[in-house]
Amino acid sequence: MxxxxxxxxxxxxxxxxxxxxxxxxxxxxxxxxxxxxxxxxxxxxxxxxxxxxxxxxxxxxxxxxxxxxxxxxxxxxxxxxxxxxxxxxxxxxxTRPTMRFLPRPGQLLLLLDKVQDPGNVGTLVRSAEAFGAAAVLATEGTADVWNGKALRASAGAAFRMPVVRWSETLRAAVQKLGTRMLAAVADEDGALAATDANLGGGCVLVIGNEGRGVSPELLAVADGRITLPMAGPTESLNAAVAGSVLLYEAARQRRAGAR
Structure with a gap:
């Protein structure tokens, strides 16, 4: 000893x-x-x-x-x-893990756009693994998944789920595969309810910053906008909650499609 x-x-x-x-x-x-x-x-x-x-x-x-x-x-x-x-x-x-990710057709991906709270980042990594996402992508300005709070919130999923930096090269790669980018927004005209959107094929679910939402740059290149309609007066959900619900809906649609 x-x-x-x-x-x-x-x-x-x-x-x-x-x-x-x-x-x-x-x-x-x-x-x-x-x-x-x-x-x-x-x-x-x-x-x-x-x-x-x-x-x-x-x-x-x-x-x-x-x-x-x-x-x-x-x-x-x-x-x-x-x-x-x-x-x-x-x-x-x-040692800081080196996570490898290769885009493939039909993948479910989660993109965190300047999500700054480490607890939200860790929770979303955990949910991404739970609901079958192939990787979590993160723009510059998103909290480091290896931050202690993020790592604890991930409950260890960060050691298994690839978390990779978003870039124009990666965007071009997933776009070439026919993967659609769907930006999560607060309820607004032109946004489809998540249950009405097709989340069963290859898609990138974009979760925006806690205060400002998805950045204008990503909204400009997104293929569509999706929302979670609210029954009460609440305007929006916590980023981790919204992302987790969308991941669940995507997993549900995929299971239904497989049957």
């Missing part, structure tokens, strides 16, 4: 603190909780550099691969680096 580190200035402690704060050296990210550490260990897209446990949770080190560095921290030191209020006593340093 490794010796317990009691200094907050220890080099490994500083490395973990920086990574959990989003300032990891060489792009390293910090993950916290036994669940997320297990997800990181299972992915082929990243390398777990070191696993840290609080001194009262050393049982969590059982069955770890021998080649992974194991670090035990005192309660006080672990608390000084933990990003969550009620930590479960386990964290890890992980």
């Amino acid at each position: 490794p010796a317990v580190i009691t200094s907050r200035q220890n080099s490994r402690v500083r490395a973990l603190r920086a990574a959990l704060a989003g300032r990891g050296e060489d792009g390293a990210i910090g993950v916290e909780s036994p669940h997320l550490v297990r997800e990181a260990l299972q992915t082929h897209e990243a390398e777990v550099l070191a696993v840290f446990v609080r001194e009262d949770r050393t049982e969590l080190l059982a069955d770890l691969p021998a080649e992974i560095e194991q670090v035990v921290l005192s309660r006080e030191v672990f608390a000084s680096v933990a990003a969550t209020e009620h930590s479960q006593g386990m964290a890890a340093l992980v």
Whole structure:
């Protein structure tokens, strides 16, 4: 069993603190909780550099691969680096995953257009995986999926779902495949209710910024606009809720089409 580190200035402690704060050296990210550490260990897209446990949770080190560095921290030191209020006593340093994505005909894709809240981004990545999307695309200005809050909200889906940067090259590639781009908007003239739109074929569902919606640039190149009609006076839904409902509707239509 490794010796317990009691200094907050220890080099490994500083490395973990920086990574959990989003300032990891060489792009390293910090993950916290036994669940997320297990997800990181299972992915082929990243390398777990070191696993840290609080001194009262050393049982969590059982069955770890021998080649992974194991670090035990005192309660006080672990608390000084933990990003969550009620930590479960386990964290890890992980290389930033490199996710690969190849556009194909018929895919369901989710495009996040400057979605700034990390919790919304993580939730949408989780929903995208749950409802069968092939990838999550993100414009510049969208919160980093490897932000700690986003990663926790994804519940580990970020280690499996490709999240790739949107570009004109990618737009041209999906357009060439006949994939339609459908922008989610608040209820307005010319927007189809999601249940009336065809979400069964290849399509990109565009979810806009929490305050401003889909950008004019993407609206200009979208093939259509879809909306979620409201029964009450609410004008719009939270970005994560709206995106999740649209993903569910797309999955429902696809299942119906398969039958």
